[in-house]
Amino acid sequence: MNLPMEKKAQLQQLCKQFRIDVIETLHQRQTGHPGGSLSVCEILTTLYFTQMNVDPANPAKADRDRLVLCKGHAAPMLYRVLAEKGFFPVEEMKTLRCFESRLQGHPCSLETPGVDASTGPLGIGLSAALGMALGLKLDNSDARVYAILGDGEINEGTVWEACMSAVKFKADNLCAVLDWNGVQLDGTAEEIMPMGDIRAKFEAFGWHCIECDGHDVDALYSAFEEAKTVKGLPTIVLAHTIKGKGVSFMEGKNGWHGKAIDDESYAKAMEELGGAK
Amino acid sequence: MGKAIRDVYGDALVKFGKDNKNVVVLDADLSGSTKSAVFGKACPERFFNVGIAEANMTAMAGGLASVGKIPFVNTFASFLATIGLLSARALGSYSKLPIKMVGAYGGMSDAYDGPSHHALEDIAVMRSLPNFKVFVPCDATETEWVVKNAIEDASPMYLRLSRDVFPDIYSENDVFEEGKGKIVREGKDATVIACGLMVGHALKAAEELTKEGIEIRVVDMFCIKPLDKELVVRCAKETGAIISAEEHSIIGGLGGAVAEALCAAGAQVPMGFVGTNDTHGECGPYAKLQEKYGFDPAAVVRKVKETVAAK
Secondary structure: OOOOHHHHHHHHHHHHHHHHHHHHHHHHHOOOOHHHHHHOHHHHHHHHHHHOOOOOOOOOOOOOOEEEOOOHHHHHHHHHHHHHHOOOOHHHHHHOOOOOOOOOOOOOOOOOOOOOOOOOOOOOHHHHHHHHHHHHHHOOOOOOEEEEEEOOHHHOHHHHHHHHHHHHOOOOOEEEEEEEOOEEOOEEHHHHOOOOOHHHHHHHOOOEEEEEEOOOHHHHHHHHHHHHHOOOOOEEEEEEOOOOOOOOOOOOOHHHOOOOOOHHHHHHHHHHHOOOO | OOEEHHHHHHHHHHHHHOOOOOEEEEEOOOHHHHOOHHHHHHOHHHEEEOOOOHHHHHHHHHHHHHOOOEEEEEEEHHHHOOOOHHHHHHHHHOOOOOOEEEEEOOEOOOHHHOHHHOEOOHHHHHHOOOOOEEEOOOOHHHHHHHHHHHHHOOOOEEEEOOOOEEOOOOOOOOOOOOOOOEEEEOOOOEEEEEOOHHHHHHHHHHHHHHHOOOOEEEEEOOEEEOOOHHHHHHHHHHHOOEEEEEEEEOOOOHHHHHHHHHHHOOOOOOEEEEEEOOOOOOOOOHHHHHHHOOOOHHHHHHHHHHHHHOO
16 A cells, blocks of 8 residues: 555655754754664654644544654654644754753653653663553554664563563554664664564564565555554564664764764755755 | 451452453562452453563553553562662653552561562652652551552552551541551650551550550551651650651661651651661561561560660
8 A cells, every 4th residue: 555646755855854854953952862863754754644643732632543752762853743743833843952841852741742651761662552552442442552662672671571461462553663773872783682583573472563664655654554454463563774864974873873963964964965054 | 357468459459440440450470469360350351460571561551551541560569669660760750650559568578488579678769759659558447548549649659568467457437648647546755657567566566665654656657658747747846756667678768758857847856767777688487587677566665765765
């Protein structure tokens, strides 16, 4: 199932703008995580602009879909997407990580409209998403819950505890997404903690697995559409991504996980992203 | 004759939770011990046994709470205040979600399983979390109230229970209020501020002390957070000496909370701390452990005399 051409072009245009704006903000603030924000761009954009039932006018709506950004350090991209949806003004991005800002360094469900779960400590987001999914099922809600995991994050044992429980409790309203960019803070995933055959692991735990290009909005769209048809099992979309996607010198580089962007790198990045002034 | 607190807890979950569709109960393969299985039998669709996965259980509770449920998280206190702490902090405390952390087998009540299964730091750990409330009931009636209150009050909470039988202190006509300690015995020479097991022990100690001409007031401080600071200060002023008594380390628990309240109010009086003295325990008969590690009635008697002498 493909996106209509017009929708696809709209999403691609949004992603282009979001990358520019996030790099702009991170350069301004001189703090925050560029690499993982750029890799998760299409995943968040496709979810919020083709899948999720949310209402910025009523952020606490009971039957809304939920999204848990388990890899909470990608908060800048989540905030940019939520701002575009209308949860808060785009200009507020300037306050990211500022004193008394609603846009904390990692997502906070108490402070920020549109944020469904406080995250930051890695490993507990999938479990929290599962709890949401089971609670919504008890209420006979049709709402779905999305959980965005980092591939470094799946080093955490709790993720696999959640995998067992999601299958046992038949959480078919839970859709996890692995932002599979192959790089974590200290180095490549292969260097730091080789996870072996990740797809085989999730399959062995009993999950429905869909593998796709995590920067192709068409592929992501069809993966999420397929996930909705799976009954009795949780689904994970294994989205192949590139850390730092869109900025050549950040791509695949762990050094850009959480580094402040200097003026020279900023100028080069803006040129590549088409955002040079 | 009292009842085993764990049995009272299991029955109370059913009594107050059965007809409230938002009450959900989680356990990590200890439901036969914590007695959450009693609820599981009554309401299987709202009972989640996650296997031996405490971290996952606590984070799941955060998710359940965020969609309007009232999750009771059950395992031994020693595991809950350690493995469960990350989610208690990130999802309960920081996000103000109504996770109800229920530490079964508080103190050394799981006597024969030994120090790995004893909980002597849990009160200190859990009371340090912003937004968390902490309750340590001392008998069956109070345990029932604590469960009922946990369902009605949308705060993150830590309920510290026991495997053991506690003697009855209250009757069903007694009323309880959050943040209000209860004076269960009057006396003029000193006040023992106790929680859980130690309330009964303090009353026993009071009988011994009477023989020696010392009359103690006994306060059941079942709500450690928010603490009844006003009562603490009043007891200091009226009786001139304070002794805290808890089945817990003397570092950071009820005694710590009481001392903070006294100092902050400038109401310092001679104070003694009954509890374990910065040590782990061992396995053995519960009564022997209480005697050796300093939280039996005799330990209260000793500490009261010592503190009164310092007045």
